[in-house]
Amino acid sequence: MNDKLKNSELKSILIIESNEDEVKRFVDVVQNNCDAKVTSFKSSVEAILWLQNNFADIIILEEGLQPMSVTQTIEYIQNELGKNAPIFISSTKKSAKNDEKLLQKPFTLEGLQKLCNKKIEVKQDALHFSLDYLTEISDGNTEFICGSIEIFKTSVSEQILLLEKALENQDHKKVGEIAHHIKPSFEMLLNDEAAGLCNQLIYKFNASEAPVQIKELRKIFEKIKKELETDFTLKKS
Incomplete structure (x- = not known):
């Protein structure tokens, strides 16, 4: 197990992916390199229902997500549920090296390292109250x-x-x-x-x-x- 990733702040990952083989590959990469728990769903609606009562450090959305699109899902997660976890888009397309939000499939250790680095950089939103x-x-x-x-x-x-x-x-x-x-x-x-x-x-x-x-x-x-x-x-x- 990768000690550097094992000791990272990344503890819970939510992935929405319709391809079971891709989910299995991702879970294998995570289990072999860090202690994060992976929760997976095939549809955006199932994931949103789960997020209403649960927390994820990182959220991964499949490109071409259904029945709600990636954009609709992100807006709902951030605006309706008030979740501010970093969100990545997974795709089989080649991504530019400076595209921080795109996660290449098939999933690899390099992709997992990208998630861990992003988690460390997360900034919390301002509070909605003052004492x-x-x-x-x-x-x-x-x-x-x-x-x-x-x-x-x-x-x-x-x-x-x-x-x-x-x-x-x-x-x-x-x-x-x-x-x-x-x-x-x-x-x-x-x-x-x-x-x-x-x-x-x-x-x-x-x-x-x-x-x-x-x-x-x-x-x-x-x-x-x-x-x-x-x-x-x-x-x-």
């Missing part, structure tokens, strides 16, 4: 900050459900009232985008735009909640 305001008003009181965060996670979750229900019932007045209620919660964590969406629902309600705005509001909330459960936990420890 600066809570820290300032509490003089850094950890108990107060933790309590405020717990209230945010439970209260806003409930209120967004009510917001979605009010829209479903076409109760536009109620939509505005709920948005007004949750706006300070997003302002508390300094997320201007969510606060701006609340303002639109409160003061400039548009029946055709509201469903998209509420969906985006939920998406932002879920991202903040996920980040609070990871980044803030690490900071406390």
Whole structure:
């Protein structure tokens, strides 16, 4: 086993590949050179369902992916699921040496080394929240900050459900009232985008735009909640 690759940060690989022989070849290359676990699917839909509850350090998409194309799959993974793992496209075509996103088939040790190097270079996206305001008003009181965060996670979750229900019932007045209620919660964590969406629902309600705005509001909330459960936990420890 290649000790350099064995000790790399690459631990989980997701590959979407319809050719079983190519999958087997890839798994063999990985098992012979590092400790990464390989999860494989034949279709983009299966992979997306798996990614909803699982994590991959690297994602490899087969060129000509079906039923969703490579572009559609990448957009869904990054925008809808909020995953920022490096994504490679595998192809039998000859690739330019400087094409970092293309992975040559049949899979080789050289390709695996390319994946490991890319993993080390990954940069994390900026967080969707800040604790600066809570820290300032509490003089850094950890108990107060933790309590405020717990209230945010439970209260806003409930209120967004009510917001979605009010829209479903076409109760536009109620939509505005709920948005007004949750706006300070997003302002508390300094997320201007969510606060701006609340303002639109409160003061400039548009029946055709509201469903998209509420969906985006939920998406932002879920991202903040996920980040609070990871980044803030690490900071406390």
